[in-house]
Amino acid sequence: MMESRTDHDPVTGTETTGHNWDGIxxxxxxxxxxxxxxxxxxxxxxxxxCIAYPAWPLIDRATAGFLGYSTRAEVEVQxxxxxxxxxxxxxxxxxxxxxxxxxxxxAYHYGVAGGAAVFRAHCSQCHGAGAAGALGYPNLLDDDWxxxxxxxxxxxxxxxxxxxDTDDDARxxxxxAYGEFLEAxxxxxxxxxxxxxxxxxxxxxxxxxxATVFAGECASCHMEAGTGDRETGxxxxxxxxxxxxxxxxxxxxxxxxxxxxxxxAWGPRLDExxxxxxxxxxxxxxxxx
Amino acid sequence: MSDSEPTxxxxxxxxxxxxxxxxxxxxxxxxxxxxxxxxxYLTPWIRWxxxxxxxxxxxxxxxxxxxxxxxxxxxxxxxLYFVAGLLIMAGIGLFLFTSALGRVWCGYAxxxxxxxxxxxxxxxxxxxxxxxxxxxxxxxxxxxxVRLSLTKWMLWLLISIATGGAWVFYYADATTLLRDLIALDxxxxxxxxxxxLTGTTFVLGGFxxxxxxxxxxxxxxxxxxxxxxxxxxxxxxEWRGEPxxxxxxxxxxxERAAASAQAAGPRIGGRSPRIPMPGIDPAxxxxxxxxxxxxxxxxCNACVNVCPVGIDIRDxxxxxxxxxxxxxxxxxxxxxxxxxxxxxxxxxAFSDEKRERAGQPSLSVWRHVLRPRTVAYTTLxxxxxxxxxxALFVRPEIDITVAPVRNPQFVVLSDGxxxxxxxxxxxxxxxxxxxxxxxxxxxxxxxLDIEGVDATQVPVPADDTAHQRVYVVASANSDPALADSxxxxxxxxxxxxxxxxxxxxxxxxxxGQ
Numbered sequence: 170m171m172e173s174r175t176d177h178d179p180v181t182g183t184e185t186t187g188h189n190w191d192g193i194x195x196x197x198x199x200x201x202x203x204x205x206x207x208x209x210x211x212x213x214x215x216x217x218x219c220i221a222y223p224a225w226p227l228i229d230r231a232t233a234g235f236l237g238y239s240t241r242a243e244v245e246v247q248x249x250x251x252x253x254x255x256x257x258x259x260x261x262x263x264x265x266x267x268x269x270x271x272x273x274x275x276a277y278h279y280g281v282a283g284g285a286a287v288f289r290a291h292c293s294q295c296h297g298a299g300a301a302g303a304l305g306y307p308n309l310l311d312d313d314w315x316x317x318x319x320x321x322x323x324x325x326x327x328x329x330x331x332x333x334d335t336d337d338d339a340r341x342x343x344x345x346a347y348g349e350f351l352e353a354x355x356x357x358x359x360x361x362x363x364x365x366x367x368x369x370x371x372x373x374x375x376x377x378x379x380a381t382v383f384a385g386e387c388a389s390c391h392m393e394a395g396t397g398d399r400e401t402g403x404x405x406x407x408x409x410x411x412x413x414x415x416x417x418x419x420x421x422x423x424x425x426x427x428x429x430x431x432x433x434a435w436g437p438r439l440d441e442x443x444x445x446x447x448x449x450x451x452x453x454x455x456x457x458x
Numbered sequence: 459m460s461d462s463e464p465t466x467x468x469x470x471x472x473x474x475x476x477x478x479x480x481x482x483x484x485x486x487x488x489x490x491x492x493x494x495x496x497x498x499y500l501t502p503w504i505r506w507x508x509x510x511x512x513x514x515x516x517x518x519x520x521x522x523x524x525x526x527x528x529x530x531x532x533x534x535x536x537x538l539y540f541v542a543g544l545l546i547m548a549g550i551g552l553f554l555f556t557s558a559l560g561r562v563w564c565g566y567a568x569x570x571x572x573x574x575x576x577x578x579x580x581x582x583x584x585x586x587x588x589x590x591x592x593x594x595x596x597x598x599x600x601x602x603x604v605r606l607s608l609t610k611w612m613l614w615l616l617i618s619i620a621t622g623g624a625w626v627f628y629y630a631d632a633t634t635l636l637r638d639l640i641a642l643d644x645x646x647x648x649x650x651x652x653x654x655l656t657g658t659t660f661v662l663g664g665f666x667x668x669x670x671x672x673x674x675x676x677x678x679x680x681x682x683x684x685x686x687x688x689x690x691x692x693x694x695x696e697w698r699g700e701p702x703x704x705x706x707x708x709x710x711x712x713e714r715a716a717a718s719a720q721a722a723g724p725r726i727g728g729r730s731p732r733i734p735m736p737g738i739d740p741a742x743x744x745x746x747x748x749x750x751x752x753x754x755x756x757x758c759n760a761c762v763n764v765c766p767v768g769i770d771i772r773d774x775x776x777x778x779x780x781x782x783x784x785x786x787x788x789x790x791x792x793x794x795x796x797x798x799x800x801x802x803x804x805x806x807a808f809s810d811e812k813r814e815r816a817g818q819p820s821l822s823v824w825r826h827v828l829r830p831r832t833v834a835y836t837t838l839x840x841x842x843x844x845x846x847x848x849a850l851f852v853r854p855e856i857d858i859t860v861a862p863v864r865n866p867q868f869v870v871l872s873d874g875x876x877x878x879x880x881x882x883x884x885x886x887x888x889x890x891x892x893x894x895x896x897x898x899x900x901x902x903x904x905x906l907d908i909e910g911v912d913a914t915q916v917p918v919p920a921d922d923t924a925h926q927r928v929y930v931v932a933s934a935n936s937d938p939a940l941a942d943s944x945x946x947x948x949x950x951x952x953x954x955x956x957x958x959x960x961x962x963x964x965x966x967x968x969x970g971q
Contacts, residue, residue: 186467199469201673203666272910299865310879313872408872409934453909455869455879455929 255279263441267320267448277449284450287443291435292451300454305413305430310455313410315402316340318458322399324448328436331402336434342401347386348425355382360420366395366406367415471669473595474768476578477588477760481787490566491575499620502627506530509889511920519629525921531850532887532921536859543846547839554835556684558827559805560691564677565782570670573621573663574766577614584610588763614664615656622655668767672778679777687808690826692781694772694803697815699755702772711752754798761785761803771803856894857885858950860928860963867966874934877907878965882926884950886918893953894918896928900946900965903936915953930965941967 178185178196188195219225222234233239252259262276270277289298295306302308307315316326329338347356362379364371384393390403397405404412412430413423435444451457506516506529513520518527526533526541533540555562564571585591585606594603626648627635638644639652662670671678685691703711755772762770764784769776771785783805790800810820863879871877886892893915898904906914909927918924930946932938938946946965951958 197467199467201669202468202470203669204673205468297865299863301866301869308866308869310866310869311871311877405872409870409874410872455877455909 259442262445265445267324267445267452270449280446280449281453283442284446284448287439287447288450291439292447295432300451305428307412308410309451311410312456312458313405313408314456314458315397315399315404315412317399318452318456320448320452320457323451323457324444326432327439327444327448327451328434330434331432332429333431333433336436339434340402342390342403343429344390344403344423344427346425346427351382351386351424355379356421356424358382359387359424360417363395363406363420363424364417367408369415472768474668474766475588475591475595476766476784477763477788478582479764479784479788479791481790483783483787487566487575487782487784491572494567494569494572495576499624502624502632508532511889513631515631517628518631521629534885534887536857536885537853540846540850543842547842547846550835550839550842553684554832554839556681557686557689557829557835558832560685560689561678561681561779561781564671564681564780565692568780570662570675571766571780571782573617573659574667576617577663577667578766580613580617581610584613611664614660618656618659618663619652621659622652622657625655626651668778668780671767671780686831687812688826688829690805690807690823691775692771692779692783692786692803693775693806693808693811694755694761695801695806695811695814696772696774697811699753699772699802701753702755702757703752704756704758708752708756754793754802756792756796758792760788760792764788854957854959855887855955856892856950856952856957856959857887858896858948858959858961859883859885860948860961862963862966868968870968871931874939875931875936876934876939876966876968877929877931880928880930880948880963882928882948884916884918884924884926886920886922886924886952888920888952888955890920892918892920892955894924895951895953896926897949897951898930898946899949901932901936901938901944903932903938904946904965905931905933907931932965932967938965939967940969941965942969943967 176184178194181196183196183198186195186197219232220234221236222238223231224234225232258276258279262280265276267280270280288296288300292300296302296309297306300309312318314322316322316331325338326340329336329340331340332343333339347359351359358375358379359382360379361371361373361375362377362383365373365376365379383391383395387395390401391397391406392403395406397403409415411419413419413428435447439447501517502515504516505514506527507514508527512532513527515527516529518525520527524535531540552563581591585594594606597603623639626639630648635644635648639648666674701711761772762768762785764787765771766782766784767778767780769778771779785803786801786805789803793800793802807821807826810826813820859882861881861883863881867878869877869879882896884894884896886894894917895915896906896908897914898906907929908914908916909929911926916924916926928948938944944965944967945962947960947962949958949960
């Protein structure tokens with residue numbers, strides 16, 4: 170049973186709300202009326218906002234709001250603005266001779282920055298976001314290039330790709346799977362020789378006989394000294410960089426079953442600006458020639 | 459829930475018409491208003507020659523260029539700790555002043571108080587003093603009222619525009635911006651900022667006034683925690699003022715007191731507290747045991763009439779009181795006229811109020827101001843200030859930060875050597891272009907290779923940051939190449955001045971993957 174209402178608190182003389190819990194009364198200190206109006210105003214504002222802007226989530230979209238505003242459209246406008254602002258720089262980049270492009274040329278910076286974006290969108294899936302590659306996918310940061318690391322060579326690789334069926338100008342070579350026509354001992358000997366070439370621990374006796382196998386079967390592409398050939402994309406076997414691994418097991422596997430790395434041709438999918446941009450980007454990653 | 463709902467939970471604002479007052483505190487407030495408003499409006503126009511390439515405005519917050527100029531000091535974004543330090547000092551300074559002198563910030567220096575004071579000055583000038591304004595408020599909308607109100611609002615609006623206008627000058631070259639503003643050629647954000655600040659000044663200073671202090675500001679709620687019984691704050695000497703009364707009531711009180719005192723015998727010396735306090739025996743020091751002798755307060759309401767927040771200080775300490783001390787001036791004036799000593803309302807500590815009731819002398823101001831608490835605040839404040847000063851004087855004109863590239867952690871080159879990449883930022887705070895030399899230390903095997911630069915020199919533009927990709931190569935089988943990781947130090951040297959700075963980083967070797 171509620172206590173009967175006391176209009177004023179006897180101690181402070183303040184009006185009470187009449188609420189009474191176990192003898193504890195609530196004083197009524199009236200809030201200013203403008204505060205109440207401000208509160209109502211925020212409600213009205215909120216309703217207006219919901220009507221004017223995208224607000225209520227539906228099953229497959231949200232209410233659009235009668236102002237037709239969307240952040241996506243705003244970004245499109247901003248991108249169009251930036252593109253328009255950079256149109257002449259982009260045009261210059263598309264037709265530039267990359268080898269003679271000065272480093273302080275705005276087109277160079279535009280290319281490197283834009284190339285980073287192209288790389289992340291199209292290349293990082295295989296070559297990694299940091300361009301460090303992975304087993305079977307070349308590291309683009311180092312100073313070793315299968316098909317050449319000049320701007321022109323990189324541009325050609327990007328444009329036509331490697332060992333794909335879609336581009337007639339794709340870089341092409343095919344190492345035989347020697348498991349089909351060499352004896353296991355010959356393969357083992359060749360493996361030891363390759364280990365010797367790259368300065369790793371090896372069986373000297375086997376390597377000596379492997380040298381014969383190498384000279385007969387491998388030197389045509391990998392060259393007599395094993396330094397490789399960029400015309401055929403034959404890797405340098407004397408250096409410390411291995412696309413498929415440089416230990417005894419990996420080398421044996423490569424000789425026995427061969428490798429066949431494929432890269433798509435980006436010519437049909439990227440425009441000239443993008444190809445030149447990503448070329449500049451890859452070239453300045455630390456290994457460009 | 460019940461039928462006992464109160465009539466209203468909301469109340470309209472009671473209009474307040476503070477009366478004009480004069481006295482030492484009012485004079486002090488005029489001075490402070492002049493100085494603070496002067497600083498605010500004039501600072502952007504002070505010039506300071508920094509040489510070519512740099513702005514010549516003494517105080518400039520260059521958001522686009524990410525620089526903060528304060529006379530001879532230039533702060534870069536990475537030095538924002540100076541601003542943070544100053545804000546912390548401002549906070550502790552407020553603690554200090556509040557614990558020593560109560561809400562002096564609110565009463566004298568708060569922009570809300572200063573601008574409200576200014577707006578009240580205009581209001582009083584146009585519409586007259588308290589009584590005239592009250593009459594005008596109650597009267598209907600006569601032509602005169604419309605004219606006076608419009609004049610007042612126009613003047614308020616001019617002040618507000620000047621206030622909003624002065625703000626934007628801190629963010630751009632003042633003279634150029636003023637020309638652009640007048641030519642309607644300035645950035646939209648400038649007009650927008652002026653509009654918003656004009657609106658807030660007009661509304662908060664003209665119409666919201668004490669509502670801001672009572673309902674919007676968090677400070678009054680926080681300050682109670684910083685005040686203690688030694689804090690000097692504006693208070694009413696209740697023991698001296700009560701029982702209050704005037705006219706016939708006062709005469710009746712005096713007569714009864716005289717009779718009562720006669721009955722009680724001779725007066726016991728010392729001060730004469732009139733209100734019994736817990737713990738004090740009333741009979742020990744009271745002239746009039748019945749407590750009827752009239753107090754010094756003649757209930758003239760001068761203190762209430764001058765109050766800008768519309769409270770009665772005689773009710774005691776309250777949240778709404780901003781301690782502007784105008785009631786002190788008003789009451790002292792009245793006390794002088796009725797031949798009583800000043801200070802019925804005064805800066806008074808709660809502990810002194812108790813001492814005075816007990817007939818003891820109050821402590822000196824210094825005893826109140828110099829307390830362990832205020833000394834602790836002052837020490838803390840000074841230490842932070844000294845630390846900032848130290849940092850300011852030892853900070854170099856050049857600087858380097860090194861961010862190691864961690865994707866990948868290292869690269870193996872064809873000859874087996876290990877290469878780490880670092881993104882280096884070189885800061886040149888000089889007003890002219892400078893060549894910087896980068897060097898590495900840590901292991902003899904480290905070899906430096908700077909992207910796009912033949913030598914180890916990098917040109918850094920004046921007052922700017924240069925970004926530079928730097929490679930460090932350790933030859934195959936060297937200690938760093940074989941190690942898990944190894945410390946490396948990047949040195950940068952300004953070739954012109956010979957200044958040096960360094961930053962430490964880490965070199966990852968082959969086994970660190």
